[in-house]
Amino acid sequence: MSSKSVLLHRSLEKTYPTAVSGDGVYLVTSDGRKILDGSSGAAVSCLGHGHQEVIDSICEQARSMSFAHTSFFTSDPAEELGKLLLEKSDGAFDKVLFLTSGSEAIESALKVALQYHVYNGQSERVNIIGRIHSYHGNTLGALAAGCNPARRDTFEPVLGKTFHHVSRCFYSADGAGKSEKQYEDDLIAEYEAKFKQLGPENVAAVIVEPVVGATLGSAAATDRYLPRLVELCKRYGVLTIFDEVMCGMGRVGSYHAWQSLGSTAPDLQTIGKGLGAGYQPLSAVLIGKRVSDGFDKASRQGAKAFLSGHTFQGHAMACAGALTAQRILFRDALVAKCKHLGELLEATLFNELPDEWAQNGGSLRGLGLFRTVDLGAMRSKFKGPLAGEISRRSFGLGAAVYLCSPAVDAVLLCPPFIATEAEILSLARIFVQALNDTVKSRRAD
Numbered sequence: 160m161s162s163k164s165v166l167l168h169r170s171l172e173k174t175y176p177t178a179v180s181g182d183g184v185y186l187v188t189s190d191g192r193k194i195l196d197g198s199s200g201a202a203v204s205c206l207g208h209g210h211q212e213v214i215d216s217i218c219e220q221a222r223s224m225s226f227a228h229t230s231f232f233t234s235d236p237a238e239e240l241g242k243l244l245l246e247k248s249d250g251a252f253d254k255v256l257f258l259t260s261g262s263e264a265i266e267s268a269l270k271v272a273l274q275y276h277v278y279n280g281q282s283e284r285v286n287i288i289g290r291i292h293s294y295h296g297n298t299l300g301a302l303a304a305g306c307n308p309a310r311r312d313t314f315e316p317v318l319g320k321t322f323h324h325v326s327r328c329f330y331s332a333d334g335a336g337k338s339e340k341q342y343e344d345d346l347i348a349e350y351e352a353k354f355k356q357l358g359p360e361n362v363a364a365v366i367v368e369p370v371v372g373a374t375l376g377s378a379a380a381t382d383r384y385l386p387r388l389v390e391l392c393k394r395y396g397v398l399t400i401f402d403e404v405m406c407g408m409g410r411v412g413s414y415h416a417w418q419s420l421g422s423t424a425p426d427l428q429t430i431g432k433g434l435g436a437g438y439q440p441l442s443a444v445l446i447g448k449r450v451s452d453g454f455d456k457a458s459r460q461g462a463k464a465f466l467s468g469h470t471f472q473g474h475a476m477a478c479a480g481a482l483t484a485q486r487i488l489f490r491d492a493l494v495a496k497c498k499h500l501g502e503l504l505e506a507t508l509f510n511e512l513p514d515e516w517a518q519n520g521g522s523l524r525g526l527g528l529f530r531t532v533d534l535g536a537m538r539s540k541f542k543g544p545l546a547g548e549i550s551r552r553s554f555g556l557g558a559a560v561y562l563c564s565p566a567v568d569a570v571l572l573c574p575p576f577i578a579t580e581a582e583i584l585s586l587a588r589i590f591v592q593a594l595n596d597t598v599k600s601r602r603a604d
């Protein structure tokens with residue numbers, strides 16, 4: 160960015176280089192720098208940049224029919240993409256609703272849940288239970304459902320009072336002195352206590368990120384947490400919403416993250432980011448049979464509308480791009496590749512991170528190409544949080560990596576699935592150099 164930028168950027172203090180082109184895992188800036196996209200933006204660009212087949216399909220759709228408002232029409236790319244998502248989910252879902260951003264998908268999932276209960280004669284089910292240190296988006300409903308203090312606190316006074324939060328599931332940080340089973344028992348008991356406190360008949364839905372992304376950095380639910388939560392919610396007539404906007408679409412080495420975590424499907428699932436792979440802004444709510452049947456029944460009884468709708472939902476060009484992206488993901492077996500490259504990234508980081516990282520309590524977590532280097536335990540020895548400086552230095556050395564929220568001192572690495580092994584090694588080495596330089600500079604201070 161030049162100092163003349165007219166945009167209200169994320170940071171009010173920093174200036175941004177201008178990205179002008181993209182090629183594979185690299186983005187190129189106007190001053191000719193090649194930056195390895197080590198976090199796919201924010202777990203978005205799973206196919207990297209400049210993928211010709213995706214670009215061609217978008218151009219072709221633009222030429223034939225760019226946009227037809229969903230008040231009047233459906234479109235072939237939206238229908239075909241919907242079908243593909245259902246097929247690839249092995250019968251877990253029955254209907255799809257397309258939106259534009261992840262936040263919009265969250266808002267819509269919440270509204271689908273609330274409306275389902277109204278149709279079901281349970282309009283008193285209005286409470287939503289989320290978790291501490293989850294992030295579901297920046298719109299007001301999504302902020303209320305999530306709990307990423309840095310993004311949420313300023314807006315707290317206007318957030319809905321029907322949103323509640325229980326503990327996060329973060330065994331490596333919170334499980335000391337407990338077996339995993341005991342830890343899960345306590346978390347599930349906390350949900351049940353919250354249901355009882357609110358009156359289970361007043362609870363609409365529980366929303367969780369199966370693998371927490373932006374706030375904690377690829378913190379996966381423990382083995383039995385999700386299936387036990389699904390079972391508990393079923394017992395109380397509460398809907399489950401899994402937010403896979405960041406961790407879904409192959410990112411953790413399975414198409415849906417819950418498939419890697421021993422769970423059955425939720426009632427509703429949000430997806431985004433990797434769905435359009437950055438070529439188009441697209442998100443969706445995947446809707447399970449129970450909810451879909453509820454809407455069908457209501458329709459037979461005279462209900463007329465799903466009381467929501469956004470101008471750009473089901474956008475034909477966006478769906479065409481995402482359809483090609485998803486076809487490529489399966490044709491090129493990129494989910495399996497993501498799993499393999501994730502293991503390589505983890506092994507390389509373990510080998511190359513300095514001894515003092517491990518000796519001072521540094522840790523590595525995550526799965527697939529969704530890996531976080533945690534530096535929290537090193538703070539006291541190295542004069543405060545390290546992740547921000549490491550992320551800045553990485554960028555200077557030629558790799559963009561994702562800085563997690565201040566709830567942790569951690570950096571998330573989530574490169575494109577199309578990366579070569581050499582590019583994964585290069586990312587790991589740049590990151591390690593940035594970490595070494597940071598540690599050295601703190602010592603010298």
Ligand code: PMP
Nearest residue numbers: 260261262294295296372404405
């Ligand atoms: N849910 C999760 C889990 C996310 O990580 C994000 C974005 N980081 C969102 C929702 C919101 O998506 P968007 O920024 O596209 O609105």
